[in-house]
Amino acid sequence: MSHSRVPSDRRKKPLDAARLDELALAYVARFATSRAKLTRYLARKVRESEWQGDADAMAACDAVADRMERLRFLDDRQYAAMRAGAMTRRGLGVRRVKAQLFVDGIADEDSGEAIAEAEERAMAAAVGFARRRRFGPFATRAADDPAQRERQVAAFVRAGHAPALARRILAIAPGDDAALAALDGEAALD
Numbered sequence: 001m002s003h004s005r006v007p008s009d010r011r012k013k014p015l016d017a018a019r020l021d022e023l024a025l026a027y028v029a030r031f032a033t034s035r036a037k038l039t040r041y042l043a044r045k046v047r048e049s050e051w052q053g054d055a056d057a058m059a060a061c062d063a064v065a066d067r068m069e070r071l072r073f074l075d076d077r078q079y080a081a082m083r084a085g086a087m088t089r090r091g092l093g094v095r096r097v098k099a100q101l102f103v104d105g106i107a108d109e110d111s112g113e114a115i116a117e118a119e120e121r122a123m124a125a126a127v128g129f130a131r132r133r134r135f136g137p138f139a140t141r142a143a144d145d146p147a148q149r150e151r152q153v154a155a156f157v158r159a160g161h162a163p164a165l166a167r168r169i170l171a172i173a174p175g176d177d178a179a180l181a182a183l184d185g186e187a188a189l190d
Contacts, residue, residue, distance in 0.1 A: 017064075021064050023041075028074065032079060035076055087118070092125060097115060098111075135155070136172050140174065
C-alpha cells in the first residue's frame with residue numbers, strides 16, 4: 001500500500017468586507033480580545049484569502065475593528081483590567097503583566113489602571129506564586145543549597161517578580177507560621 005502524499009487542493013477562499021465582518025463577530029464572540037489582536041487576526045485572514053473587496057483590505061480590517069469598538073464588543077481598558085487581574089491571580093508579577101499587555105497591543109492610557117492594580121497586588125501575587133510552586137515557607141523542607149535558592153529566585157524573576165521580593169519570601173523557613181502570617185497580612189490575603 002502506497003502512502004504517497006496527495007497534493008492539497010486548498011484554494012484561497014474569497015474574502016470580502018461582509019465576510020470579514022462575520023469573522024470579526026465570531027472572533028469577539030468567542031474570545032476576550034483587544035483591538036490590536038482582532039486587527040492582527042483579520043489581517044492574517046486577509047493574507048490567507050483572496051481579497052475581493054473594493055476598498056483596501058487593511059483599511060477594511062480597521063473599519064471592522066472600529067465598528068466592533070462602537071458596538072462595545074471591544075474595550076481595551078476593560079480587556080487590560082481583566083487580563084492583568086487574571087495574571088496576578090495566577091501569581092505572575094508586574095513585569096510579566098506589562099509585557100503581556102504590550103504584546104496584546106494595549107496603549108499606555110488604557111493599561112495604566114490595570115498596571116497600578118497589579119502593582120498594588122504584587123506581594124499577594126508573589127506569595128501565591130511561592131505557594132503554587134512550594135517555595136520558601138510553603139516548601140516541605142528548607143532549601144539549603146545556594147544553587148537551588150538562586151534557581152528559585154530565577155523562577156520568581158521569570159514570573160515577573162522583583163528579585164528582592166523573591167529573596168524576602170524565600171528567606172522564610174518552612175513552618176515559620178509567624179513570619180508567614182505577617183507576610184500574608186502584608187499581602188492582604190485571607
